[in-house]
Amino acid sequence: MNNNCLAELRGVSKRFGKTVALDGLDLQVRPGELLAVLGPNGAGKTTAISTLLGLQRPDSGVARLCDRRQVGVMLQEVDLAPELRVREHIDLVASYYPAPLPVAEVMDLTHTSAIAHRPYGKLSGGQKRQAQFAMAICGRPKLLFLDEPTVGLDVQARQLLWDTLTELVRAGTAIVLTTHYLEEAEALADRVAVLAKGRLIASGTVGEIRAVVGRKRISCASTLAAGEVASWPGVDSADRDRRQLHITARNAEDVVRRLLAADRQLEELEVRRAGLAEAFTELTQEAAS
Amino acid sequence: MKRRTLHAYLTEAKYESLRMLRSPSFAVPFLMIPVMIYLLMGVVFFGAALRNDPKAAIGVFAGLTTFGMTGPGLFGFGVAVAMEREHGLLKLRRAIPAPRAGYFIAKMCMAMMFNAIIMVTMIAAALWAAHLPLGWAQFLSLALINILAALPFCAIGLFIGTLVSGSSAPGFVNLIYLPMMWLSGLFIPLPKSLQSAAPVWPAYHLLQLSLRALGQASAGSVLMHTAVLAGLTLVLASVAVRRLARVG
Numbered sequence: 001m002n003n004n005c006l007a008e009l010r011g012v013s014k015r016f017g018k019t020v021a022l023d024g025l026d027l028q029v030r031p032g033e034l035l036a037v038l039g040p041n042g043a044g045k046t047t048a049i050s051t052l053l054g055l056q057r058p059d060s061g062v063a064r065l066c067d068r069r070q071v072g073v074m075l076q077e078v079d080l081a082p083e084l085r086v087r088e089h090i091d092l093v094a095s096y097y098p099a100p101l102p103v104a105e106v107m108d109l110t111h112t113s114a115i116a117h118r119p120y121g122k123l124s125g126g127q128k129r130q131a132q133f134a135m136a137i138c139g140r141p142k143l144l145f146l147d148e149p150t151v152g153l154d155v156q157a158r159q160l161l162w163d164t165l166t167e168l169v170r171a172g173t174a175i176v177l178t179t180h181y182l183e184e185a186e187a188l189a190d191r192v193a194v195l196a197k198g199r200l201i202a203s204g205t206v207g208e209i210r211a212v213v214g215r216k217r218i219s220c221a222s223t224l225a226a227g228e229v230a231s232w233p234g235v236d237s238a239d240r241d242r243r244q245l246h247i248t249a250r251n252a253e254d255v256v257r258r259l260l261a262a263d264r265q266l267e268e269l270e271v272r273r274a275g276l277a278e279a280f281t282e283l284t285q286e287a288a289s
Numbered sequence: 290m291k292r293r294t295l296h297a298y299l300t301e302a303k304y305e306s307l308r309m310l311r312s313p314s315f316a317v318p319f320l321m322i323p324v325m326i327y328l329l330m331g332v333v334f335f336g337a338a339l340r341n342d343p344k345a346a347i348g349v350f351a352g353l354t355t356f357g358m359t360g361p362g363l364f365g366f367g368v369a370v371a372m373e374r375e376h377g378l379l380k381l382r383r384a385i386p387a388p389r390a391g392y393f394i395a396k397m398c399m400a401m402m403f404n405a406i407i408m409v410t411m412i413a414a415a416l417w418a419a420h421l422p423l424g425w426a427q428f429l430s431l432a433l434i435n436i437l438a439a440l441p442f443c444a445i446g447l448f449i450g451t452l453v454s455g456s457s458a459p460g461f462v463n464l465i466y467l468p469m470m471w472l473s474g475l476f477i478p479l480p481k482s483l484q485s486a487a488p489v490w491p492a493y494h495l496l497q498l499s500l501r502a503l504g505q506a507s508a509g510s511v512l513m514h515t516a517v518l519a520g521l522t523l524v525l526a527s528v529a530v531r532r533l534a535r536v537g
Binding site: 053054055068069071072073075077078079080081083084088091092093095096097098119139145 | 293296297300301304307308309311312376377378380381383384385386387388
């Protein structure tokens with residue numbers, strides 16, 4: 001493994017019985033980048049992360065990880081000792097690392113000072129995620145794995161966690177993040193890897209992934225019926241709320257011309273490139289078909 | 290050993306002991322029940338009779354201390370390991386640089402600390418409530434044997450904890466714990482028909498070592514009992530640790 005790579009999978013395949021979890025997957029994590037791993041349920045995200053972490057052996061291919069003492073991890077579905085307080089959990093995990101951050105600093109950074117003395121078992125779901133995040137970063141990791149870190153967090157806590165992640169990346173930490181929230185990947189990721197059926201179907205910056213997909217989103221205030229517009233050539237879908245019509249189209253220019261011709265009263269026209277959500281849907285649908 | 294690694298082991302042992310002391314469903318029964326039963330049986334119910342029969346009085350004391358020594362190791366490992374496997378804790382530990390042995394050493398320290406606390410309460414009761422005719426040297430050697438004796442029960446607990454689920458672990462541990470209490474002769478002298486089978490239980494060997502330390506008649510040699518307990522510990526612990534490394 002070269003110095004420009006902290007963890008990698010090369011041609012990794014993994015089966016569980018008859019189910020193919022990973023199918024020749026290549027994935028690399030480079031220093032200082034935030035890599036978001038996306039994919040529908042069952043795409044192989046968790047298996048990919050487990051294999052990168054060395055928790056599972058690949059059936060074929062190579063999985064490599066940098067020095068484990070430089071790795072911080074936040075897994076899903078881990079239940080910690082309910083009797084220990086948040087501060088104690090952080091202190092315990094910090095003791096495993098060669099040069100950990102002081103516990104008070106970790107709690108400042110992760111906004112967990114207010115719950116420092118509360119037993120873990122008495123925390124809400126979101127607070128448990130915050131405590132686990134603090135444990136993941138307390139060892140000053142060069143590489144941080146976060147499996148669905150913001151599930152259960154309220155909007156404010158999620159924003160605070162995003163801010164901390166941005167700070168960590170700025171300080172040179174590489175982060176691998178799996179998430180169901182595409183806006184999270186859109187807001188944070190330097191690079192996105194989209195998995196489907198255990199294979200990498202797209203990889204690049206958020207902009208590059210979006211560009212892979214030719215769709216555009218058109219919004220306007222119009223009296224046209226969504227059902228009618230949906231039947232036009234080049235239109236993938238159309239729906240409306242109280243004021244506005246929202247169209248997803250492959251051929252935006254032709255659709256806009258026809259819209260303007262069909263409704264002379266049309267206002268508030270807006271055309272934008274499809275977001276990651278639309279790109280993701282299209283990519284994974286293509287992979288499935 | 291590097292200072293940092295030693296620090297990790299000590300921190301782990303400290304928090305494991307702290308959390309078990311804070312867990313009422315674990316700490317209260319294991320710390321309280323042995324001395325409560327001893328005070329009831331050895332002082333309240335049969336105190337008058339036992340005052341005239343020091344041999345029987347010491348036998349009751351030895352049996353109930355042995356009983357007290359088995360719980361923290363068996364349940365502290367058996368139930369806790371099964372639960373923690375299920376809760377993903379062992380998987381998390383493998384993903385981060387947690388020293389593998391730290392997990393086991395912490396739990397062993399916890400069980401030995403619990404045994405030490407139980408010994409203090411039992412010796413206090415023996416001295417000041419039951420007025421047993423025993424010297425400090427005898428109490429001290431009994432305490433040392435019994436604190437170390439947490440280990441074979443830790444190994445049995447660990448073995449069970451690697452095999453069964455968290456919810457079924459208490460049942461499986463009790464399946465060993467309860468028959469062992471009665472069939473090792475801890476509470477009542479065994480009838481002849483059961484005496485020959487008693488050596489299959491580790492608690493029987495610990496009881497013989499305890500009786501010997503207290504200057505009482507005991508069966509078998511010290512070497513044999515020690516070898517059985519040490520062998521059992523090594524075999525079960527190594528099988529369990531290997532299994533954990535393989536399946537987590």
